Amino acid sequence: MLTTALGVGILSVILEVVLVLQLIIRGSTRRGGAAVTVIALVLNTIVLIVAFGIFSIPGLN
Numbered sequence: 001m002l003t004t005a006l007g008v009g010i011l012s013v014i015l016e017v018v019l020v021l022q023l024i025i026r027g028s029t030r031r032g033g034a035a036v037t038v039i040a041l042v043l044n045t046i047v048l049i050v051a052f053g054i055f056s057i058p059g060l061n
Contacts, residue, residue: 012048019044 023037049055 009048009051012044012051015044016041016048 019037019041023034023041026034050057
């Protein structure tokens with residue numbers, strides 16, 4: 001169980017970095033592109049917090 005959480009955590013951290021870079025270095029994107037990126041950041045942050053056990057959502061684990 002620890003290796004799965006660690007793998008999800010590592011992938012979540014990588015995804016966070018990529019999403020932040022995408023938000024900062026925005027190329028030619030549509031108007032809703034920034035909103036989708038922010039929503040993805042928030043949801044990925046929740047996954048990251050749960051994966052490292054900082055916060056526990058009852059019924060999820």
